[in-house]
Amino acid sequence: MDLVTLADIEAAAGRVAGTAVRTPLLPCPWAPRSPLWLKPENLQPIGAFKIRGAYNAIARLTDEQRARGVVAYSSGNHAQAVAYAAREFGIRAWIVVPKDTPVVKIEATRSHGADVVLSEVGQREAKAAEIQAETGAALIPPFDHPDVIAGQGTIGLEIAEDLPEADVVLVPVSGGGLISGVATAIKHRSPKTQVWAVEPELAADTAASLAAGELVDWSVADRNRTIADGLRSQPSPLTFAHQQAYVDGIVTVSEAEIRAAVALLAEKANLVAEPSGAVSVAGYLNRDLPEGRTVAVISGGNIDPAVFTEILAR
Amino acid sequence: MDLVTLADIEAAAGRVAGTAVRTPLLPCPWAPRSPLWLKPENLQPIGAFKIRGAYNAIARLTDEQRARGVVAYSSGNHAQAVAYAAREFGIRAWIVVPKDTPVVKIEATRSHGADVVLSEVGQREAKAAEIQAETGAALIPPFDHPDVIAGQGTIGLEIAEDLPEADVVLVPVSGGGLISGVATAIKHRSPKTQVWAVEPELAADTAASLAAGELVDWSVADRNRTIADGLRSQPSPLTFAHQQAYVDGIVTVSEAEIRAAVALLAEKANLVAEPSGAVSVAGYLNRDLPEGRTVAVISGGNIDPAVFTEILAR
Numbered sequence: 082m083d084l085v086t087l088a089d090i091e092a093a094a095g096r097v098a099g100t101a102v103r104t105p106l107l108p109c110p111w112a113p114r115s116p117l118w119l120k121p122e123n124l125q126p127i128g129a130f131k132i133r134g135a136y137n138a139i140a141r142l143t144d145e146q147r148a149r150g151v152v153a154y155s156s157g158n159h160a161q162a163v164a165y166a167a168r169e170f171g172i173r174a175w176i177v178v179p180k181d182t183p184v185v186k187i188e189a190t191r192s193h194g195a196d197v198v199l200s201e202v203g204q205r206e207a208k209a210a211e212i213q214a215e216t217g218a219a220l221i222p223p224f225d226h227p228d229v230i231a232g233q234g235t236i237g238l239e240i241a242e243d244l245p246e247a248d249v250v251l252v253p254v255s256g257g258g259l260i261s262g263v264a265t266a267i268k269h270r271s272p273k274t275q276v277w278a279v280e281p282e283l284a285a286d287t288a289a290s291l292a293a294g295e296l297v298d299w300s301v302a303d304r305n306r307t308i309a310d311g312l313r314s315q316p317s318p319l320t321f322a323h324q325q326a327y328v329d330g331i332v333t334v335s336e337a338e339i340r341a342a343v344a345l346l347a348e349k350a351n352l353v354a355e356p357s358g359a360v361s362v363a364g365y366l367n368r369d370l371p372e373g374r375t376v377a378v379i380s381g382g383n384i385d386p387a388v389f390t391e392i393l394a395r
Numbered sequence: 396m397d398l399v400t401l402a403d404i405e406a407a408a409g410r411v412a413g414t415a416v417r418t419p420l421l422p423c424p425w426a427p428r429s430p431l432w433l434k435p436e437n438l439q440p441i442g443a444f445k446i447r448g449a450y451n452a453i454a455r456l457t458d459e460q461r462a463r464g465v466v467a468y469s470s471g472n473h474a475q476a477v478a479y480a481a482r483e484f485g486i487r488a489w490i491v492v493p494k495d496t497p498v499v500k501i502e503a504t505r506s507h508g509a510d511v512v513l514s515e516v517g518q519r520e521a522k523a524a525e526i527q528a529e530t531g532a533a534l535i536p537p538f539d540h541p542d543v544i545a546g547q548g549t550i551g552l553e554i555a556e557d558l559p560e561a562d563v564v565l566v567p568v569s570g571g572g573l574i575s576g577v578a579t580a581i582k583h584r585s586p587k588t589q590v591w592a593v594e595p596e597l598a599a600d601t602a603a604s605l606a607a608g609e610l611v612d613w614s615v616a617d618r619n620r621t622i623a624d625g626l627r628s629q630p631s632p633l634t635f636a637h638q639q640a641y642v643d644g645i646v647t648v649s650e651a652e653i654r655a656a657v658a659l660l661a662e663k664a665n666l667v668a669e670p671s672g673a674v675s676v677a678g679y680l681n682r683d684l685p686e687g688r689t690v691a692v693i694s695g696g697n698i699d700p701a702v703f704t705e706i707l708a709r
Contacts, residue, residue, distance in 0.1 A: 102419050102421060102422070103419055104419065105416050105417055105418065105419060105438070106416075107416060107438050107440075108416070108440045109440075110440050110441070110479065110506070110507065111506070121438070123665040124419070124421050124435070124664075124665060124666075126421075126422045126423075126424050127424070128665055165424065192424070192425070193424065347667050347700075347703070348667075348700050350438075351437040351438060351442055351666060351667040351668070351696030351697075352438075352665060352666070352667065353661050353662075353665040353666065353667060354665070382665030383665075386661075386662050386707065389661070389707065390704065390707045390708050393700065393703065393704045393707065394704050394708065
């Protein structure tokens, strides 16, 4: 299987510059053990790293393809990312969401100018295929595509540039687009730096798969138990191959540890992180990870305000 | 009166690089009218812009002066800034705080390695002078010093570099060190950009002073009414002279508007801002300011967690 290359990611960096924020590394004087820096991707214009991959994938279309618009199925950060990126290019975007999606998420996607298309629950892919057939729009997948992986990998380039002497980089894992890109960039630019995945215990299909050496399937019902609603997907063969090639290890964290990390990031780092974005810090605080200069990627901040307030008020 | 120069600020930028985070400008797709970017100084390692001025002031001491340590009187962000900067230089810092300071603030300052010295309420300056006399330590004032102003001005340089076509920059004002530096940098680098001050209605001594053309005194009791506890100081002749020279206008905001801005920044920008840091956005949202590309400086994020939770839970 062809893996994404450093050159792919470097080219993506040129494309996303000016749309994705060049996030700084934030030193954490409050860190209890190994020195810690945060990579705050929750500060992207749509509140999550997904803008990088979506923008790169749309930029890689031909002018003719792009003119026909893009389609995506997602009710989360990928939906907003595709909508935002499409608006930057001045093209149409159709976002397919299941009927039971909370209205606040639909409004966020609509606010970026996308056409939100409701589908029956479980019928998102079929509906997206229908739109593709009708309009000729290009499908932008959330993680299972080399251009999406290359876009997310620009985070790894930035980390290697800002802290070339990093010992460990901690990355939330779900579908695996983020860690595939970051690990590819880090292992080529800064080979001594270890890349570790962090996953919720309640959606630990990637940990199980890496242990088994092959993709292990967890049921949707099982994966949906975690509060980290951005980490309920499973790797694809493509993202799993990147992880087998480049990821040094994986740890899992409990729901209580995730909540505590969200609260700590608000109090100590002045960042609003969603549970999915805070798992990296939960791993840093609670697991036996390699010592040394550590970077935790905070992948996003789109948390339900009621959930955030409840976590803070404990 | 000699004002700080662009060259002073450029030199300060070289000094603070590597200690102060080079904060990005964050675009705000949710902004209702004029396009808005945030300058998130709440992401500095001590949670506020003050690290820039404190570090620059300590860097400007002679080796001999610096070896004798530094002293400051503050219970807020300046205390943490001096403590943090002193540790970076490997020198001693004495921070004088009144006896009634909440223990959480004392712990934050101590965590950066400073000696916290308790004083009788209202006796901070006398106690600091005593320490100076005993130890030869250099006093680092919170705003009334050219080196401090030049350090804060590095924020203006970064704004002018990242968004040279900015039309308006909004800056919280209190003692005036921040806006003096920012306005000096902006007016020299990007003269068409307007710089506006934003101040709480309940501590509007700067607005009164600018209207009167001379410093107007508000009582401590009056100024202490605002929730924006970082904005309860008054300008000095030095910072007032900078404001008269370079600031285009000033607006005041209500307590309710400040609280709403804190909540909005958490929900839409994934940032924890302290009330003092959020006044710029409160001004943007609620006052009749010049149209166009607007930058709001978020000066800090050190909010009492209980106050933050209460604001979010409304």
